[in-house]
Amino acid sequence: MNSHNYDDLIHLPHYQSTTHPHMPLCSRAAQFSPFAALTGYDDAVAEAGRMTQNEKKLSSDLQEAINEKLTFCRRHQEDHPRLTLTFFVPDEKKDGGTYVTAIGNLENIDTQFCHLIFRNDQDAIITVPFDNITDIDAPAFEDYCP
Numbered sequence: 001m002n003s004h005n006y007d008d009l010i011h012l013p014h015y016q017s018t019t020h021p022h023m024p025l026c027s028r029a030a031q032f033s034p035f036a037a038l039t040g041y042d043d044a045v046a047e048a049g050r051m052t053q054n055e056k057k058l059s060s061d062l063q064e065a066i067n068e069k070l071t072f073c074r075r076h077q078e079d080h081p082r083l084t085l086t087f088f089v090p091d092e093k094k095d096g097g098t099y100v101t102a103i104g105n106l107e108n109i110d111t112q113f114c115h116l117i118f119r120n121d122q123d124a125i126i127t128v129p130f131d132n133i134t135d136i137d138a139p140a141f142e143d144y145c146p
Contacts, residue, residue, distance in 0.1 A: 052096030055088050058134060069136040073116065074109040081106050083118060086135040087128045099134065102126060 016022065058066070073081065082105050090097040104120035114130040 047093065050094070052091045052094050053098055054096050055090070056134070062134075066130075066133055066136060069138075070109065070116065070130065070133075073106055073136070073138075074111070077106055077109050081138050084135075084137040085116070085118065085126075085128065085133065088132045088134060090132075 073083070082103070084101065084103050086099060086101045088097055089100050102118075102120045104118045104126070106116070106118045107125065108117040109115075110117060110127075115127050116130065116133065117125060117127050119125055
């Protein structure tokens, strides 16, 4: 048989440190996991790929219908009518935004700051500027609005 330099070590027991605990296998694997050389790159790519919509300009007829419904809401705000509200939410990071439809009860009409305030079904208060409203629907409108 051939003799090698380390033949005397091959049969020794595996060394266990008395001061350092044994590393778990999941931590050993983490040593070899890839790292992000370009921090924030994945976030930037995701942000660039996120789609937004352009805000649509409402016709004068549609604006007039929304104003009539807002007048109805202001007259009946103490009854807290149930509304289905569609409105535009501008994006904070990009041009454009998204259209959101929410269902809830009217809380208040703030004519000083031109906001409609309502409570959605998740009990969150939502404040929507009049200019961002694209549609208001409520069962009570059928009797009031043509």
